[in-house]
Amino acid sequence: RRVLEKYSNRERNRVRDFIHKVARVIAEAFKGYVHGFEDLNKEKMFKKSRTHNRNVAKSDWKTIIGLMSYKSRVRLLSPYNSTKKCSSGMVNAPKGALYECRSCGLKIDRQLNACVNLYLQVEGLSPSPKLFVGLVGGGVGLP
Numbered sequence: 001r002r003v004l005e006k007y008s009n010r011e012r013n014r015v016r017d018f019i020h021k022v023a024r025v026i027a028e029a030f031k032g033y034v035h036g037f038e039d040l041n042k043e044k045m046f047k048k049s050r051t052h053n054r055n056v057a058k059s060d061w062k063t064i065i066g067l068m069s070y071k072s073r074v075r076l077l078s079p080y081n082s083t084k085k086c087s088s089g090m091v092n093a094p095k096g097a098l099y100e101c102r103s104c105g106l107k108i109d110r111q112l113n114a115c116v117n118l119y120l121q122v123e124g125l126s127p128s129p130k131l132f133v134g135l136v137g138g139g140v141g142l143p
Contacts, residue, residue, distance in 0.1 A: 019063055023067040023071055024071065026072075027071035027072040030072070034074070034075050035068055035073065035075070036074075036075050036076075036077045036118055036119070037064070037074060037075075038076075038077055038079040038082065038118065039077060039079065075122055077122065081117075082114040082118055082121075085113075086101040086103070086104065098110065
């Protein structure tokens, strides 16, 4: 029992140290910027899968946010529809790894689409095709 406690404490300390280092690197690299994080609620993420539940329980989102908040400015963002809403327009799309907008024809990875949407939330901008091309680059993800 003591051995298990010893090694679980060691793992916890290593994870905490790693999170501190990552937060410091991000804060130093992007001084003066507002860092946006999704305001995620773990309780709503638990499913019937034991493996998924354990992975969600082990995650340290709030720790990262807490460490970043004393190193730089942090803003919590609503995760509502961040992966479903088109970052080039305002249309929602069904689930899938690849986001395909029915209105503008945008085909992009769902996670990249969510990142662009969260960035727009931090900056207080509304989605537009010209802004999207400027953010993502010369036509990346466009048909």
